[in-house]
Amino acid sequence: MTLPVLIAAAPGRVDAGDTAWMLVATALVLMMTPALGLFYAGLVRGKNTLNTFMMCVAALAVATVMWALVGYSIAFDEGNALIGGLDHAFLRDVGFGPREGTTIPHLLFMAFQATFCIVTVALVSGAVAERMRFGAYLVFAAAWSVLVYAVLAHWAFGGGWLQSLGTLDFAGGVAVEMGSGFSALAAALVVGARKDYGRQALLPHNAVYVLLGAGLLWFGWFGFNGGSGFSTGSSGVLAFTNTLLCPAATLCVWFALDLIRGRQVTAIGAATAIIVGCVLITPAGGYVSPGSALLLGALGALPSYAGIVWRPRTRVDETLDVLAAHGVAGLTGILFVGFFAQELWNGVGDGLLYGNAAQLGWQALAAVATPVYAFVVTFALLRVIGLLMPLRATEREEALGMDVVQHGEEAYATGEGAILISPEDGVRAPVPVADPG
Numbered sequence: 001m002t003l004p005v006l007i008a009a010a011p012g013r014v015d016a017g018d019t020a021w022m023l024v025a026t027a028l029v030l031m032m033t034p035a036l037g038l039f040y041a042g043l044v045r046g047k048n049t050l051n052t053f054m055m056c057v058a059a060l061a062v063a064t065v066m067w068a069l070v071g072y073s074i075a076f077d078e079g080n081a082l083i084g085g086l087d088h089a090f091l092r093d094v095g096f097g098p099r100e101g102t103t104i105p106h107l108l109f110m111a112f113q114a115t116f117c118i119v120t121v122a123l124v125s126g127a128v129a130e131r132m133r134f135g136a137y138l139v140f141a142a143a144w145s146v147l148v149y150a151v152l153a154h155w156a157f158g159g160g161w162l163q164s165l166g167t168l169d170f171a172g173g174v175a176v177e178m179g180s181g182f183s184a185l186a187a188a189l190v191v192g193a194r195k196d197y198g199r200q201a202l203l204p205h206n207a208v209y210v211l212l213g214a215g216l217l218w219f220g221w222f223g224f225n226g227g228s229g230f231s232t233g234s235s236g237v238l239a240f241t242n243t244l245l246c247p248a249a250t251l252c253v254w255f256a257l258d259l260i261r262g263r264q265v266t267a268i269g270a271a272t273a274i275i276v277g278c279v280l281i282t283p284a285g286g287y288v289s290p291g292s293a294l295l296l297g298a299l300g301a302l303p304s305y306a307g308i309v310w311r312p313r314t315r316v317d318e319t320l321d322v323l324a325a326h327g328v329a330g331l332t333g334i335l336f337v338g339f340f341a342q343e344l345w346n347g348v349g350d351g352l353l354y355g356n357a358a359q360l361g362w363q364a365l366a367a368v369a370t371p372v373y374a375f376v377v378t379f380a381l382l383r384v385i386g387l388l389m390p391l392r393a394t395e396r397e398e399a400l401g402m403d404v405v406q407h408g409e410e411a412y413a414t415g416e417g418a419i420l421i422s423p424e425d426g427v428r429a430p431v432p433v434a435d436p437g
Contacts, residue, residue, distance in 0.1 A: 014096075015103035018231040022104045022112055028223025029115035033060055033122050035220055039213025039271065040126055041411075042206040043320050047401025048130045049205070049411035055125035055137055062141045063121040063149075067114045071146050075113065075153035081161035084154045102230045112227060113153070120176045121145050124378075126320035127184035128191045130202075131392045134406040139385055144183065148377050152179045152370060162369070167362040168341060168348065170239060171228035173283025173334045174370045181327015182371040184318055186378040190386065193317030195395045207267040214271035218247060221278040225285040238345060239285030242293035246284075247277025249297025257305050272325060276304045279329035284337045287348065292340040300332045331367050338363030 037056030041049045063071075073088035088094055091110065099109035121141045128137070154160040156167065156174035167174075196202060204210060225243045229236030254273035258265045280300040281293055288296065307324030338360030341351035350356040385391065392398075397405040404410060 013103060014098050014105055015231070018103045019105065019108060021232050021236070022108055022227055022230065025223035025227025026108065026112045026115055028220045029112065029119065029227065030060075032115075032217055032220035032224065033057075033119045035213050035216035036119060036122050037213070038209050039217060039275075040129065040320055042209025042211075042213060043126075043204045043268070044129050045202065045401070046205040046412060047403055047410075049403060050409055051134065051402035051406050052125070052129045054134065054407060055129070056122040058134070058138055059118050059122035059125070059141055062138055063118040063145045064114055066142050066145045067110075067117050067150075071117060071150040072110050072113065074146060074150040076110075076158045078159060079154065081164065082155075083151055083160075084158055104230060109230070116172055116176055116224075117145055117149050117153070120149050120172075120180050123176075123180035123322055123326060124183050124187060126322045127187040127318045128392075129319045130402060131194050131398050132191055133390060133393055134402075136385060136389050136391045139389070140187075140382060143381055143385070144378065147381060148183060148374055149175055149179060151377075152373065155370075156366070162362075162366050165362050165365070166349075166359065167334075167366045168287050168337050168359070169283045169334065169366065170235075170286040170337075171225045171282045173330045173337075174366055177279050177282055177326045177330025178334070178367070178370040179374045181323045181325075181330060182374040183378040184322035184327065185316070186375045187382060188316055188318040190379060190382040191391050193315065194319070195398050197317040198315070204268055207271075210271045211267055214274040218243075218274050218278055221247075221282075224278075225282060229286055235286040235346065238290075239281075241290055242281050242285045242288065243278065245290055246281035246293045246297035246300075247274050249294045250274070250277030250280065250301045253298050253301040254305060257301065261309070272308065272321070273301065275325050276301060276329045279326050280333045280336070283330065283333040284340070287337050287341040287346045289340075289342055289345045292336075292342070296333065296336050296340070300329060300336070303332055304329045327371065331371070334363050334367050335360070 033056050037053040040056065041053045044052045068091055070086065070089050072091070072094070073086050074084045077084035077087045079085035094106050094110050096105045096107060098104065099106040102109060121144060124144065125137065152175035155162040156169045157163055162174065194202065221243050222240055226236050226240035229239055251270060251273045254269055255265050258269050277297045280296050284293070284296060304324050307328050308321050311318060311321060311324060337351060339351045339353050341349060341359060342354055343350045349359060352360040382391065393402060393405060
């Protein structure tokens with residue numbers, strides 16, 4: 001059997017078509033961060049809507065600056081097997097010429113990769129929503145983007161040891177998905193549970209926000225995965241198509257699981273299924289056939305669904321289930337590549353089911369090393385930050401809501417008053433406003 005192949009331009013020169021597509025893909029991935037803010041904001045209580053969204057906005061600023069200063073160099077400069085060098089710090093020698101191995105400008109390659117770092121930093125905020133101080137989160141975001149994300153990116157697709165050994169990760173199963181998921185677990189443990197966790201239902205306040213955010217995230221994911229081929233060639237087309245198929249299959253299975261478990265298909269469950277399906281195909285997008293993408297979406301729904309159902313029964317208040325939706329799904333996708341990668345479709349190599357048992361070994365290595373590194377470094381980093389400043393709000397501040405306490409604003413104006421600072425305890429609270437008439 002032979003397949004029609006879209007031939008990409010030869011590396012070594014800038015191709016206008018590839019560059020145009022990558023400009024679009026970069027914008028699509030950047031859009032994913034405010035889309036994530038909308039998704040996350042709908043999942044929390046109304047009094048924490050703005051703060052949750054603002055954590056994603058903060059990632060747009062802090063992660064971008066850190067990426068330009070040192071993150072990009074640590075991830076993609078040659079360096080050594082564990083960490084990149086600093087030859088590209090402050091974007092030195094990152095210009096209009098083609099990035100090695102691609103047909104797009106080096107500057108555009110850097111910008112595309114920056115959007116991955118941004119959204120990953122934002123993802124981790126979901127673990128500590130509704131109680132982490134905004135200032136502490138800014139410090140954490142800056143340090144985490146360099147010490148965790150950039151290092152994992154170097155390992156998986158910046159020339160580091162996982163990539164050198166032969167691990168296949170098409171669009172970020174290591175750095176983005178497992179990196180954020182297992183860091184989220186560490187963050188939840190260090191920051192601690194919300195004061196009402198386990199004592200009352202902490203329900204999403206706006207399912208429409210959640211669905212809209214999920215839809216925009218799926219839309220952006222076509223740039224996330226489709227752009228990771230860095231051209232208009234076959235790998236990008238395959239990843240683009242698989243990004244349609246895999247989440248659709250996850251949605252179907254999620255519907256069935258919801259019906260079996262509670263006889264109702266929930267909007268929150270549907271939105272979560274979209275995210276899980278997109279995460280599942282992220283490491284596998286350009287390496288597996290469309291049929292395998294459908295199978296991945298169906299099978300991969302099971303462990304993530306089980307994780308989301310199980311987690312509230314524990315004492316771990318990982319607020320928005322980043323571990324199950326990203327960490328577990330990313331790990332599942334990485335391992336799936338080890339079984340179902342097919343050279344017929346990817347031109348790179350086969351997995352276990354097509355005669356290459358070694359590939360599963362390299363994938364399993366990534367599935368062990370990444371969670372360990374992400375968890376340990378994030379745990380230590382937050383402990384250090386906690387020695388320098390308080391990580392979380394007081395119980396009184398948490399009761400008032402992080403919007404008022406951290407930002408002096410409310411997502412939903414009630415018309416009852418303005419926001420001022422109380423002279424007694426410094427807590428922001430609504431006070432009456434004189435009738436303008």
